[in-house]
Amino acid sequence: MNPPVKTDVEVPALAPTLRSRHLLGIADMMPEEISLVLDTAVAMKEIGSRSVKKVPALRGKTVVNLFFEPSTRTRTSFEIAEKRLSADTLNVAIATSSVVKGETLADTALNLEAMQPDMIVLRHSSSGTCHLLSRICRSAIINAGDGTHEHPTQALLDAFTIRERKKQLAGLKVAIIGDLLHSRVLRSNIHLLTKMGADVWVCGPPTLIPTDIRRFGVQVTSYVNEAVSGADVVMLLRIQLERMEGAYFPSLREYFNLFGMTEARLRLAKTDVMIMHPGPMNRGVEIASEVADGPYSVILDQVANGVAVRMAVLYLLAGGAKDEEAA
Amino acid sequence: MKRLLKGGRVVDPVNGIDGIRDVLIDGEHIARVARDLPVDGAAVIEVAGGLVVCPGLIDMHVHLREPGQEHKETVATGTASAVAGGFTAVACMPNTSPVNDNANVTSYILAKAAEAGLARVYPIGAVSRGSKGELLADIGDLRQAGCVAITDDGHPVATALLMRRALEYAGMFDMPVIEHCEDPSLKGDGVAHEGFHAAALGLRGIPGAAEALGAERGILLAELTGSAFHVAHMSARPSLRAVRRGKDAGIRVTCEVAPHHFTLTDEALTAPIPYDTNTKMNPPLREAADRDAMVQGIVDGSVDAIATDHAPHHYDEKKVEFDRAPFGIVGLETAVPLVFDRLVHTGLIRLARVIELMSINPAKILRVAGGTLSEGAPADITILAPDLKVRIEASRLRSRSKNTPFDGWQLRGGVAATIVGGRTVFTNGEVALNV
Numbered sequence: 001m002n003p004p005v006k007t008d009v010e011v012p013a014l015a016p017t018l019r020s021r022h023l024l025g026i027a028d029m030m031p032e033e034i035s036l037v038l039d040t041a042v043a044m045k046e047i048g049s050r051s052v053k054k055v056p057a058l059r060g061k062t063v064v065n066l067f068f069e070p071s072t073r074t075r076t077s078f079e080i081a082e083k084r085l086s087a088d089t090l091n092v093a094i095a096t097s098s099v100v101k102g103e104t105l106a107d108t109a110l111n112l113e114a115m116q117p118d119m120i121v122l123r124h125s126s127s128g129t130c131h132l133l134s135r136i137c138r139s140a141i142i143n144a145g146d147g148t149h150e151h152p153t154q155a156l157l158d159a160f161t162i163r164e165r166k167k168q169l170a171g172l173k174v175a176i177i178g179d180l181l182h183s184r185v186l187r188s189n190i191h192l193l194t195k196m197g198a199d200v201w202v203c204g205p206p207t208l209i210p211t212d213i214r215r216f217g218v219q220v221t222s223y224v225n226e227a228v229s230g231a232d233v234v235m236l237l238r239i240q241l242e243r244m245e246g247a248y249f250p251s252l253r254e255y256f257n258l259f260g261m262t263e264a265r266l267r268l269a270k271t272d273v274m275i276m277h278p279g280p281m282n283r284g285v286e287i288a289s290e291v292a293d294g295p296y297s298v299i300l301d302q303v304a305n306g307v308a309v310r311m312a313v314l315y316l317l318a319g320g321a322k323d324e325e326a327a
Numbered sequence: 328m329k330r331l332l333k334g335g336r337v338v339d340p341v342n343g344i345d346g347i348r349d350v351l352i353d354g355e356h357i358a359r360v361a362r363d364l365p366v367d368g369a370a371v372i373e374v375a376g377g378l379v380v381c382p383g384l385i386d387m388h389v390h391l392r393e394p395g396q397e398h399k400e401t402v403a404t405g406t407a408s409a410v411a412g413g414f415t416a417v418a419c420m421p422n423t424s425p426v427n428d429n430a431n432v433t434s435y436i437l438a439k440a441a442e443a444g445l446a447r448v449y450p451i452g453a454v455s456r457g458s459k460g461e462l463l464a465d466i467g468d469l470r471q472a473g474c475v476a477i478t479d480d481g482h483p484v485a486t487a488l489l490m491r492r493a494l495e496y497a498g499m500f501d502m503p504v505i506e507h508c509e510d511p512s513l514k515g516d517g518v519a520h521e522g523f524h525a526a527a528l529g530l531r532g533i534p535g536a537a538e539a540l541g542a543e544r545g546i547l548l549a550e551l552t553g554s555a556f557h558v559a560h561m562s563a564r565p566s567l568r569a570v571r572r573g574k575d576a577g578i579r580v581t582c583e584v585a586p587h588h589f590t591l592t593d594e595a596l597t598a599p600i601p602y603d604t605n606t607k608m609n610p611p612l613r614e615a616a617d618r619d620a621m622v623q624g625i626v627d628g629s630v631d632a633i634a635t636d637h638a639p640h641h642y643d644e645k646k647v648e649f650d651r652a653p654f655g656i657v658g659l660e661t662a663v664p665l666v667f668d669r670l671v672h673t674g675l676i677r678l679a680r681v682i683e684l685m686s687i688n689p690a691k692i693l694r695v696a697g698g699t700l701s702e703g704a705p706a707d708i709t710i711l712a713p714d715l716k717v718r719i720e721a722s723r724l725r726s727r728s729k730n731t732p733f734d735g736w737q738l739r740g741g742v743a744a745t746i747v748g749g750r751t752v753f754t755n756g757e758v759a760l761n762v
Binding site: 027104105106124126127128129131132135136146147148149150184187210211212213215216 | 521522523525526527528529530532600601602643646647648649650651
């Protein structure tokens with residue numbers, strides 16, 4: 001049983017801080033840092049269960065949520081996390097459609113920077129934008145999803161959710177099924193799960209499998225039964241309807257027939273399998289409604305845990321306990 | 328006026344010379360190359376031991392950006408960059424604004440080159456009007472105005488039929504068609520080589536097969552028409568295979584490789600600077616097996632020329648999201664150091680082969696003067712400093728643009744001086760030489 005947490009958060013002793021000022025991706029993180037975030041998130045989750053859901057950890061800090069792509073889940077999750085830590089938050093949503101005529105990303109970022117924020121949470125449709133901003137900004141950059149590169153807080157909240165149920169990640173068979181090619185969630189999850197010792201299987205039609213993905217240390221298959229068989233965790237990735245136009249697969253119907261997660265297929269998995277989806281779901285395409293709404297689904301737990309994990313990331317990047325003592 | 332280059336190691340493969348010789352320049356031409364020539368009133372230039380006197384280097388693939396994109400480069404700044412890089416001549420691509428698809432643009436470029444008075448400039452005209460891939464440009468006019476080849480570079484020639492016609496028609500003037508080999512549907516909106524690094528970084532891939540399809544098409548049509556076809560900036564293994572097969576079959580095909588493609592791999596996308604837009608070019612940096620194949624082709628003679636694909640872009644244009652950045656890097660001032668450091672000092676090729684790749688063959692392919700120090704040839708001479716320690720500094724490049732992935736690189740081998748038409752147009756302050 002966890003002891004009750006008071007106003008501030010107890011930070012585990014293992015790795016006192018994160019090495020980087022930024023969270024650009026899971027690729028750069030060490031296993032100890034991942035554990036640190038997950039352990040910190042346990043304490044953060046407790047804050048969310050209180051009647052007064054607020055701690056002063058980020059009081060006086062300004063966080064800009066800079067979103068160049070529409071997002072409901074991630075943006076609100078970050079915003080709630082920031083508010084629970086008492087940060088001053090600012091939401092900037094910019095449509096990218098007019099970007100050719102408009103200001104460059106670098107100029108937008110530098111203009112925001114001139115107002116001295118402490119952190120920028122960035123979501124952008126181009127891969128590598130967080131790296132770009134980290135080179136030109138003083139603020140800490142938190143990647144809230146960049147193109148098809150990474151979505152590190154999603155992978156962290158997925159890991160947190162798995163760990164809540166399975167205690168540890170090492171040794172678990174995790175099957176990730178769907179559009180692997182265009183998924184930043186996939187890349188972050190592969191980095192995280194392989195670093196933490198999970199047995200990762202990825203599955204999708206060959207047209208949607210990134211080149212040389214085996215080099216990440218994962219098993220690759222286009223046969224969904226092989227991926228699901230004996231799995232502890234089955235994670236479905238969204239199939240975007242416009243992929244049909246790129247001739248990646250013939251129809252959503254055929255996709256569902258070959259890859260869709262049905263109750264029948266799920267019987268091949270372990271009896272205590274967890275069903276996960278980063279959202280938004282396409283019911284009847286990558287996942288049958290019976291599975292999404294069924295007893296194995298932890299999809300809404302993922303959303304709930306997103307707040308705690310993002311609080312942990314914000315807290316640790318803001319300097320954790322050390323900064324507060326100095327203040 | 329006579330000038331005598333005294334005491335250097337002269338490498339002139341066309342005349343079978345590799346040894347200490349004197350070179351006598353009379354006005355704009357080479358008068359004599361021999362041992363211990365008498366001074367006889369000539370101004371003497373002592374060439375220090377260890378320096379190499381060779382036929383002027385020719386870069387057959389550069390973008391000078393003028394007219395229309397003078398914020399990236401002008402004919403003046405581009406040729407300043409060329410001579411600083413040891414090139415006495417450059418051939419410039421027609422994707423200017425407006426496109427060099429008519430004699431007026433060609434004449435304008437040549438006038439600017441004459442005004443600058445640095446490197447010789449050989450304009451390359453467009454295959455199609457506006458490089459739009461529909462109607463042929465006025466190729467005869469372009470030829471008369473001074474174009475030495477045609478291409479729709481930046482893009483492949485739109486259709487196989489248009490490529491066939493271009494080859495047939497240009498054949499009348501004995502001009503090669505230079506092709507940016509690429510299947511547009513396979514390239515799609517790709518921004519990097521389709522491989523592990525692009526996959527890890529979430530960048531859309533361009534497979535080597537996209538280039539090879541373009542090369543195969545051109546080679547088949549060169550066979551059909553009997554005309555000369557040249558593969559620009561080759562980067563992929565299957566393209567090299569296609570070129571070798573074409574040559575074995577006696578088809579008139581030649582190819583060039585850029586220094587970045589024999590030096591770097593797609594790993595540069597990840598490190599040292601992730602998503603560095605100066606590692607974005609088209610064709611992209613390929614995987615190690617492709618890079619090694621390009622080196623092998625250079626060594627075994629399958630590759631005809633080294634050309635830089637010098638593609639200046641303003642830093643504002645490169646300081647953007649990776650997928651929005653324009654393709655290309657500058658190359659004129661980094662080519663010689665990379666050739667020495669990566670190919671010569673590693674023992675892969677000898678100096679005579681360097682001259683073949685960077686002077687003799689480009690002259691042959693474009694049917695222009697140069698490639699030799701024969702008596703009566705234009706006095707276009709590059710003096711190389713094979714052991715000079717060079718540190719590439721982007722901010723100090725003569726090019727108007729600084730987009731290079733080689734900033735900070737320490738390399739062995741550089742340029743001591745560049746002489747065009749008997750006039751010294753560049754001397755390197757770091758090499759003791761009284762030119």
